Amino acid sequence: MKFLDLARVVIRSGSGGGGCVSFRRDKFVEYGGPDGGDGGDGGDVWVEAVDGLNTLIDFRYQQHFFAKNGQPGMGRQRTGKDGDDITLRVPVGTEILDEDEETVIADLTQVGERVLLARGGNGGFGNLHFKTSTNQAPRRGNPGQPGIEREIWLRLKLIADAGLLGLPNAGKSTFLAATSNARPKIADYPFTTLHPNLGVVGVDEAEFVVADIPGLIEGAHEGRGIGDRFLGHVERCAVLLHLVDGTSEDVAADWETIIGELEAYGGELAEKPRITVLNKIDALDEEERAERQAALEEVAGPVMMMSGVSREGLLDVLRAMRRAIEAHRRGERDAVEEPGPWTP
Ligand SMILES: Nc1nc2c(ncn2[C@@H]2O[C@H](COP(=O)(O)OP(=O)(O)OP(=O)(O)O)[C@@H](O)[C@H]2O)c(=O)[nH]1
Numbered sequence: 001m002k003f004l005d006l007a008r009v010v011i012r013s014g015s016g017g018g019g020c021v022s023f024r025r026d027k028f029v030e031y032g033g034p035d036g037g038d039g040g041d042g043g044d045v046w047v048e049a050v051d052g053l054n055t056l057i058d059f060r061y062q063q064h065f066f067a068k069n070g071q072p073g074m075g076r077q078r079t080g081k082d083g084d085d086i087t088l089r090v091p092v093g094t095e096i097l098d099e100d101e102e103t104v105i106a107d108l109t110q111v112g113e114r115v116l117l118a119r120g121g122n123g124g125f126g127n128l129h130f131k132t133s134t135n136q137a138p139r140r141g142n143p144g145q146p147g148i149e150r151e152i153w154l155r156l157k158l159i160a161d162a163g164l165l166g167l168p169n170a171g172k173s174t175f176l177a178a179t180s181n182a183r184p185k186i187a188d189y190p191f192t193t194l195h196p197n198l199g200v201v202g203v204d205e206a207e208f209v210v211a212d213i214p215g216l217i218e219g220a221h222e223g224r225g226i227g228d229r230f231l232g233h234v235e236r237c238a239v240l241l242h243l244v245d246g247t248s249e250d251v252a253a254d255w256e257t258i259i260g261e262l263e264a265y266g267g268e269l270a271e272k273p274r275i276t277v278l279n280k281i282d283a284l285d286e287e288e289r290a291e292r293q294a295a296l297e298e299v300a301g302p303v304m305m306m307s308g309v310s311r312e313g314l315l316d317v318l319r320a321m322r323r324a325i326e327a328h329r330r331g332e333r334d335a336v337e338e339p340g341p342w343t344p
């Protein structure tokens, strides 16, 4: 499986049971009966965003979701039982895509949001419904309608307030571990992080969610490395924190690599509010700090200085993130509360 955060599933709603055309058999003679019940409807297939999940991994083990068929109607006006519905339970932030892997059928952003993916087949009327004054026992009923089978894709975009960006080894996971409850793997080799980690960061009584994604490298948007698959995760963030490794020989080139990938990825990612940080300053002396800061600011504009290891500058960075997130939340709220067109 290429994408860890993408799953293909086949769903099928139940068929209707079919209405009953009631008749009794007595030896070789058939007597029409007037009282055939309706068929039960087939079960629907729903998808629902639930709390407490943050991966689609379960859908790698189960890929087929079939709702139950309705039962046929029976004589003496007995209706067939409806087939049970089924619900795919997915994390908040899951998009449902059509078979083409492009058309978005639904985008589940709230806990409890539910969308119908495939309606069960109609059960069909029994002959009771076709009774007329002249035909008291019609040999007629509706067949149950077939269920719908379709292939869909589930794609997860985690909903974090802030996303960490940087080359492999820039110190993203170290930052997340130093500031949140998350315990990501940290090591001195690239691509230590293979799938996104989320952490809840608390600063001055405010809380926000930070996503640590795998490092990006040049050509990531063409599939080099692994980070590009996860850029989708940071598309919804209020702010991006771009970490540049201060111990690198060429901090400006490192910065440009990431910005180049953001632009190549397209969408609004490159325009998103971004805080640029020169990281690992604990490993630099005064002169190196000033030199690297100047080199980075020449291409990136104002930068903040920080060390995830010694924690120097960490609080200022968290406060800057908090301000950006709160501004974003205010913006969203204002957009929602804006009065719509007047209607009598
Ligand atoms: N001196 C110093 N080293 C750091 C700092 N932050 C991280 N490191 C080291 O840099 C290396 C990479 O750190 P990670 O946090 O795993 O880096 P990452 O950006 O998550 O890397 P990937 O997951 O591979 O993209 C580790 O050896 C860390 O100990 C820092 O502030 N100062």
Ligand SMILES: [Mg+2]
Binding pocket: 172, 173, 174, 184, 185, 186, 192, 193, 212, 213, 214, 215
């Ligand atoms: Mg990492």
